Amino acid sequence: MNISALxxxxxxxxxxxxxxxxxxxxxxxxVNDEYRLLILDAPSELLDCEPGQFFHLLCPLTxxxxxxxxxxxxxxxxxxxxxxxxxxxxxxxxxxxxxxTLGTGDKLNVLGPLGRGFDILPDWRNLLLVARGVxxxxxxxxxxxxxRLDRKLTAICSARSEHFLLSxxxxxxxxxxxxPLTDETATSDINNMRAIIEKxxxxxxxxxxxxxxxxxxxxxxxxxxxxxxxxxQIALEQQMACGIGMCQCCVRAFRRDGDVVNxxxxxxxxVFDLQEAIGC
Amino acid sequence: xxxxxxxxxxxxxxxxxxPASGTFSEDLAQVFDLGALGAHVTKxxxxxxxxxxxxxxxxxxxxxxxxxxxxxxxxxEAFKAAVIPFYARYDAxxxxxxxxxxxxxxxxxxxxxxxPGVAAVEVNISCPNIEEDGxxxxxxxxxxxxxxxxxxxxxxxxxxxxLTPNTGETTEVAKAAAETGADALVVSNTLLAMxxxxxxxxxxxxxxxxxxxxxxxxxxxxxxxxxxxxxxEIPVIGCGGISSVEDVIEYLIAGCxxxxxxxxxxxxxxxxxxxxxxxxxxxxxxxxxxxxxLVGSIEDEQASDGLIFMExxx
Numbered sequence: 001m002n003i004s005a006l007x008x009x010x011x012x013x014x015x016x017x018x019x020x021x022x023x024x025x026x027x028x029x030x031v032n033d034e035y036r037l038l039i040l041d042a043p044s045e046l047l048d049c050e051p052g053q054f055f056h057l058l059c060p061l062t063x064x065x066x067x068x069x070x071x072x073x074x075x076x077x078x079x080x081x082x083x084x085x086x087x088x089x090x091x092x093x094x095x096x097x098x099x100x101t102l103g104t105g106d107k108l109n110v111l112g113p114l115g116r117g118f119d120i121l122p123d124w125r126n127l128l129l130v131a132r133g134v135x136x137x138x139x140x141x142x143x144x145x146x147x148r149l150d151r152k153l154t155a156i157c158s159a160r161s162e163h164f165l166l167s168x169x170x171x172x173x174x175x176x177x178x179x180p181l182t183d184e185t186a187t188s189d190i191n192n193m194r195a196i197i198e199k200x201x202x203x204x205x206x207x208x209x210x211x212x213x214x215x216x217x218x219x220x221x222x223x224x225x226x227x228x229x230x231x232x233q234i235a236l237e238q239q240m241a242c243g244i245g246m247c248q249c250c251v252r253a254f255r256r257d258g259d260v261v262n263x264x265x266x267x268x269x270x271v272f273d274l275q276e277a278i279g280c
Numbered sequence: 281x282x283x284x285x286x287x288x289x290x291x292x293x294x295x296x297x298x299p300a301s302g303t304f305s306e307d308l309a310q311v312f313d314l315g316a317l318g319a320h321v322t323k324x325x326x327x328x329x330x331x332x333x334x335x336x337x338x339x340x341x342x343x344x345x346x347x348x349x350x351x352x353x354x355x356x357e358a359f360k361a362a363v364i365p366f367y368a369r370y371d372a373x374x375x376x377x378x379x380x381x382x383x384x385x386x387x388x389x390x391x392x393x394x395x396p397g398v399a400a401v402e403v404n405i406s407c408p409n410i411e412e413d414g415x416x417x418x419x420x421x422x423x424x425x426x427x428x429x430x431x432x433x434x435x436x437x438x439x440x441x442x443l444t445p446n447t448g449e450t451t452e453v454a455k456a457a458a459e460t461g462a463d464a465l466v467v468s469n470t471l472l473a474m475x476x477x478x479x480x481x482x483x484x485x486x487x488x489x490x491x492x493x494x495x496x497x498x499x500x501x502x503x504x505x506x507x508x509x510x511x512x513e514i515p516v517i518g519c520g521g522i523s524s525v526e527d528v529i530e531y532l533i534a535g536c537x538x539x540x541x542x543x544x545x546x547x548x549x550x551x552x553x554x555x556x557x558x559x560x561x562x563x564x565x566x567x568x569x570x571x572x573x574l575v576g577s578i579e580d581e582q583a584s585d586g587l588i589f590m591e592x593x594x
Binding site: 020066247 | 308311336343344345349543545
């Protein structure tokens with residue numbers, strides 16, 4: 001493993017250092033028809049991260065794929081004890097297709113950890129996580145952190161079919177109350193989701209909500225959050241170039257203090273206040 | 281002892297490598313000690329607060345990228361309050377990039393940024409995103425002259441004019457800038473370009489067009505930098521597609537006294553530090569003792585002979 005000499009300059013008190021590291025691939029296997037799990041052998045500097053943060057991956061060049069820019073990918077799991085960094089990804093374009101060609105022992109250059117992760121404030125005891133599709137990957141590390149902090153977590157996981165519900169066992173093994181919803185069983189519609197959340201609210205209460213991956217879920221949680229005064233956070237995506245705040249390519253608009261402001265997803269995010277987020 | 285210093289008018293830089301405006305910010309201090317660089321060049325600031333162009337602001341093309349950021353700016357007051365003090369902790373000279381929509385506004389802004397802590401003003405008279413259809417002051421000698429005269433009167437600080445590749449009059453514009461008071465030229469900004477999504481049939485950038493940067497643009501920018509260095513007496517700072525020390529060396533040989541590195545930093549954030557080390561190694565390997573020996577050392581006769589060039593090609 002070759003750790004480049006990227007160091008935070010201590011006297012300037014930057015929040016945390018960003019590292020560029022060539023990591024060896026432990027495995028890169030399909031988990032279903034659409035998603036693959038990439039496991040990297042990572043040094044402790046990279047694993048000093050938080051749920052919701054991301055890494056910027058330098059995709060390899062292949063005969064068919066010539067990606068130029070890095071690809072941002074949210075953390076699916078980080079395990080300092082095992083020295084592992086996990087990414088769950090869908091092969092969607094040139095960059096992810098190139099990453100898909102890598103095998104065990106190959107090297108992948110990663111930059112990170114980047115961005116601002118999720119908060120779990122001390123008085124947030126009952127947590128609700130609602131995700132659709134690949135949004136589950138971004139929210140998965142929250143479950144691990146919730147267990148570490150001894151918080152109660154319910155995960156409403158929505159997907160087209162049972163086949164695409166990726167992290168159910170992962171969540172269950174962490175003691176999460178999992179509620180799977182699918183289009184196939186006609187349970188994933190927004191009205192049913194609202195009824196389920198209202199029931200959870202009435203039974204145990206919800207102190208904070210987290211989401212990623214769906215505009216409709218964002219709007220639903222904003223509505224519930226406003227009605228019941230429940231805080232929440234959302235992880236957002238945007239095309240980006242540098243990943244560390246310099247280029248300002250990845251801005252999105254947010255409602256704040258009666259105004260609309262642009263924020264960089266890579267730097268001020270990717271995790272933002274639920275009520276400030278504006279859907280696409 | 282190798283001498284990496286280079287002279288840009290009255291400014292002595294400890295090495296010839298600095299960031300290109302728009303691809304550098306205080307955020308990079310999380311990655312390496314910014315004090316290693318020859319100079320610091322800020323993102324372009326405008327007088328008023330600006331939000332920039334609609335998204336998507338970036339797309340990838342083979343070997344390069346397009347951007348249409350649109351100069352988002354916190355405005356000059358916020359800039360002076362936060363950005364200039366941040367760079368005061370480093371000894372590398374601070375170069376502030378400015379842009380405006382009219383000559384008068386340009387001059388006023390130039391005056392406003394001419395404050396202690398600022399070593400030079402880079403005047404972005406070239407950005408393809410701010411004027412309609414990418415037109416900019418530096419597309420014509422007459423508009424270059426008009427704005428540079430006003431800017432020269434507005435400050436005693438060194439003025440670096442950043443030129444555009446979107447002109448057919450490269451050397452005329454370069455001469456116009458030099459004759460009206462520029463202390464150095466930055467050659468160049470990005471090349472106006474476009475990409476279309478064939479599935480949606482929509483342009484890939486929210487602003488329809490944007491600036492091409494990265495390795496695919498380098499031969500064009502290098503040619504321009506060479507032409508400008510031949511045409512003017514003031515220093516030329518090469519900028520465009522530099523992504524390796526070999527690229528840096530090419531620009532220096534072509535006649536540039538320094539270079540700016542932009543898009544490559546997005547791929548490898550600490551690339552400028554690596555380039556400084558590798559430039560040292562290159563000078564040693566060539567038996568050179570200073571960067572100055574390299575600057576403008578191009579053998580023109582050979583390059584101008586088409587037959588020799590063709591025979592030399594692989």
